[in-house]
Amino acid sequence: xxxxxxESWLRDLASxxxxxxxxxxxxxxxxxxxxxxxNMDRGFQAVVxxxxxxxxxxxxxxxxxxxxxxxxxxxxxSGPLYGTxxxxxxxxxxxxxxxxxxxxxxxxxxxGGILQRGKPxxxxxxxxxxxxxxxxxxxxxxxxxxxVHGALVxxxxxxxxxxxxxxxxxxxxxxxxxxxxxxxGHQDPGATSTTLVLESAARTLG
Amino acid sequence: MKKLINDPADxxxxxxxxxxxxxxxxxxxxxxxxxxxxKDAPRAGKVGLISGGGSGHEPMHGGFVGLGMLDAACAxxxxxxxxxxxxxxxxxxxxxxxxxxxxxxxxTGDVMNFEMAAEMAAAEAGxxxxxxxxxxxxxxxxxxxxxxxxxxxxxxxxxxxxxxxxEEGRPLQEIADLARRVNDxxxxxxxxxxxxxxxxxxxxxxxxAENEMEVGIGIHGEPGRQRLPMAPAxxxxxxxVDPVVxxxxxxxxxxxxxxxxxxxxxxxxELYLMYNEVRxxxxxxxxxxxxxxxxxxxxxxxxxGCSVTLLxxxxxxxxxxxxxxxxxxxxxxx
Numbered sequence: 001x002x003x004x005x006x007e008s009w010l011r012d013l014a015s016x017x018x019x020x021x022x023x024x025x026x027x028x029x030x031x032x033x034x035x036x037x038x039n040m041d042r043g044f045q046a047v048v049x050x051x052x053x054x055x056x057x058x059x060x061x062x063x064x065x066x067x068x069x070x071x072x073x074x075x076x077x078s079g080p081l082y083g084t085x086x087x088x089x090x091x092x093x094x095x096x097x098x099x100x101x102x103x104x105x106x107x108x109x110x111x112g113g114i115l116q117r118g119k120p121x122x123x124x125x126x127x128x129x130x131x132x133x134x135x136x137x138x139x140x141x142x143x144x145x146x147x148v149h150g151a152l153v154x155x156x157x158x159x160x161x162x163x164x165x166x167x168x169x170x171x172x173x174x175x176x177x178x179x180x181x182x183x184x185g186h187q188d189p190g191a192t193s194t195t196l197v198l199e200s201a202a203r204t205l206g
Numbered sequence: 207m208k209k210l211i212n213d214p215a216d217x218x219x220x221x222x223x224x225x226x227x228x229x230x231x232x233x234x235x236x237x238x239x240x241x242x243x244x245k246d247a248p249r250a251g252k253v254g255l256i257s258g259g260g261s262g263h264e265p266m267h268g269g270f271v272g273l274g275m276l277d278a279a280c281a282x283x284x285x286x287x288x289x290x291x292x293x294x295x296x297x298x299x300x301x302x303x304x305x306x307x308x309x310x311x312x313x314t315g316d317v318m319n320f321e322m323a324a325e326m327a328a329a330e331a332g333x334x335x336x337x338x339x340x341x342x343x344x345x346x347x348x349x350x351x352x353x354x355x356x357x358x359x360x361x362x363x364x365x366x367x368x369x370x371x372x373e374e375g376r377p378l379q380e381i382a383d384l385a386r387r388v389n390d391x392x393x394x395x396x397x398x399x400x401x402x403x404x405x406x407x408x409x410x411x412x413x414x415a416e417n418e419m420e421v422g423i424g425i426h427g428e429p430g431r432q433r434l435p436m437a438p439a440x441x442x443x444x445x446x447v448d449p450v451v452x453x454x455x456x457x458x459x460x461x462x463x464x465x466x467x468x469x470x471x472x473x474x475x476e477l478y479l480m481y482n483e484v485r486x487x488x489x490x491x492x493x494x495x496x497x498x499x500x501x502x503x504x505x506x507x508x509x510x511g512c513s514v515t516l517l518x519x520x521x522x523x524x525x526x527x528x529x530x531x532x533x534x535x536x537x538x539x540x
Contacts, residue, residue: 029411033260033285033426038406042283071322075260076286076315080322117318174314175428177352178345182429 001098001148005205006059007051010066013200014044020196027189031176036078036189043074043082059098063090077118077174078190081127082197084113100142100151103205107155108135118173125171125183127190134159134198149206156198163191207408214405218261218281225268229534232272239295240281240288242268247277247300253372253381254278254300257309257365258293259316260285262404263425265535266362266504272533273540275369276309284404284507285426287315293323298331305334305378307385309365311357312341313426336378338385340364342394342515344453345422345431356424359467359515360392362503363527366536370529388517393453395422395446396513399436400471402427402506421445423513425469425506439476443483446514451491456516458492463499463527465515470505472512477501480512488516496524503535 017024017040025037047066056062067087071079089110096102111131114120120128137158141151166188171177176188211217219237226235226242234243248254257267258280267279278296282288297306306327310320317339324335340357368385376384398420401410404427411427414420419442422431437445456462466481468474481500488495496519504513519527530540 025407029407029409031428033428034404034407034411035260035283035286039283039286072289072291074286075282075289075319077318079287079289079315080318118314172351173353175353175424175426178356178424178428178431180347180352180431182431 001059001205003056003059003062006062009201009204010044010047010051010062012204013197014048016196016200017041017044017193024189024193027187027192030186031171031179031183032189033175035076036193039074039076039078040082040193043070043079046073060090060094063093066090078193080117081114081190084117085110088113100146100148103148104135104138104142104151107138111135120173123169124173125166125169125176125188125191126173127188127194129166129169129188130159130162130191130194130198133162134194147206149202152198152202152205156195156202159191159195159198163187163195166191207403207405209403209405211405214408217405218283221261221264222268222281225534232532232534233268236295239292241292241296241299242271242279242281243296243299244271244273244277248302249277250302251304251375252302253304253376253378254297254302254306255309255365255369255372256280256293256296256300256306257361258282258288258296259311259313260287260426262507263505265502267365269535270362270365270533272531274373274529274531275365275533275536284406287313287319290319290323290326293320294326294330297323297327297333297335301331301333305336307368307372307378307381308335308337309361309368309385310337310339311361312339312354313356314353334378336382338364338382338389340389342389342392343424344393344395344449358396358425359394359465359504359513360389360517362467363392363463363465363499363515363517364388366531367523367526369531370526373529388523391454391519392515392517393450394513394515395450396424396430396469396511397421397442397446398423398430398469398506398509398511400510402470402509404507419511423506423511425504427506427509439479440483443480443487443514447484447487450514450516451493454518456491456493456518459494460518461494461496461520462488463497463517463519464488464495465499465517467504467513467515468502469509469511469513470502471508471510474501477512484514497527
């Protein structure tokens with residue numbers, strides 16, 4: 001897994017988010033402020049622009065630059081959260097030989113950044129409700145001897161289940177929390193975009 | 207969607223071009239970073255005041271840049287907080303050696319981005335930065351299990367009061383303490399008659415029937431805490447004033463600045479009518495209105511509706527309120 005593999009992930013993710021921008025914004029209209037899709041699309045189009053004009057020597061350099069670009073272009077809560085994820089994910093891969101276990105550690109480092117910035121807990125109805133089961137499923141798959149692709153497929157499936165499980169929850173973080181009980185019955189936009197990130201990774205990495 | 211725009215992607219930058227073209231004697235604009243600066247910033251010896259947030263709340267914050275209020279405002283995308291790069295650039299630009307105060311509304315994105323910017327400014331330039339987070343919205347009741355109360359109307363009053371204090375040359379710590387005291391003494395509650403349409407989304411954020419209203423809204427088109435049957439202005443005023451008064455609580459004999467704010471789509475005739483109702487409720491509660499403000503100051507695009515803010519004041523705060531201010535959105539005595 002070299003630079004090209006990770007570049008194909010970021011490009012696949014950018015086009016996935018572009019295709020799903022209206023859907024994410026619609027989910028956000030129900031319980032937030034109707035900007036999640038357009039923000040993610042704008043951020044990842046900026047990442048694609050960086051990929052188009054820069055040649056990276058190693059995956060970590062590219063992923064860190066992607067993270068910085070998201071922080072600089074997205075704004076809102078998604079910018080710091082996804083930006084910090086890619087920054088920490090990339091940093092954790094610096095110099096490491098990429099194995100199923102080291103990639104799992106990098107994912108964990110990325111999600112650690114999300115925890116530090118957003119301080120979410122499981123059940124708050126946030127992107128963490130997709131990330132947490134995804135990390136657990138990834139580790140379990142690797143422990144069972146899976147390769148990177150297999151572990152990412154397991155992670156994406158777990159993220160999707162976590163995303164679906166956000167529907168009945170009452171939000172306790174982010175703009176949706178201001179609705180109180182009225183936030184129940186709606187799927188969380190952040191958990192939805194996280195699932196797209198992992199599904200894209202499962203398609204392109206490994 | 208029917209709006210006076212060209213391309214949804216260009217709304218913010220084109221509006222900033224218009225702001226500076228209309229008010230060249232008060233502000234200048236860094237279009238690349240989307241920062242509105244006071245024309246003569248930085249001012250030697252003066253604490254720099256920076257705010258910012260998503261666009262769509264005009265005149266806040268860009269309209270409050272100028273003499274007696276902000277030194278810089280960072281404009282995000284519509285309803286999306288600005289990014290740390292903008293706040294970093296603004297912080298470095300307005301720091302005249304006396305330090306910088308970040309005025310942040312309590313929304314997850316605003317808080318996170320300003321936090322990152324303050325960390326970076328301290329690390330890179332050694333700038334002394336303090337932050338005040340406004341959280342005056344009483345509609346958010348249980349702050350232990352939510353992101354906490356939103357920063358709404360008090361932000362406008364705070365920028366005016368703290369702006370006047372900074373103009374007097376007070377030091378950063380004193381300015382920051384004053385800002386927190388203002389926030390602690392203010393409360394707000396808002397309601398909507400209609401949704402608004404975010405340009406990039408292209409359709410209304412929520413639908414309200416002709417006979418319904420949303421009570422307990424914020425400023426981002428997000429729905430409120432409750433959907434209630436439409437009511438006469440007198441009843442709506444009570445729905446807004448009662449929870450505000452009982453929350454601090456404001457007591458008989460208290461002196462306040464009373465602020466009736468339009469959300470962008472309500473004409474002044476209705477806002478003055480609402481102020482009349484609010485004033486009667488305060489009179490009967492024995493609360494003295496020292497100063498008042500009525501108009502569209504912290505808006506939510508074309509949303510119809512209003513919010514009521516009360517701020518408990520003493521003589522010092524009234525004096526700061528009366529001090530000259532000269533910005534595109536607020537001007538007196540100058």
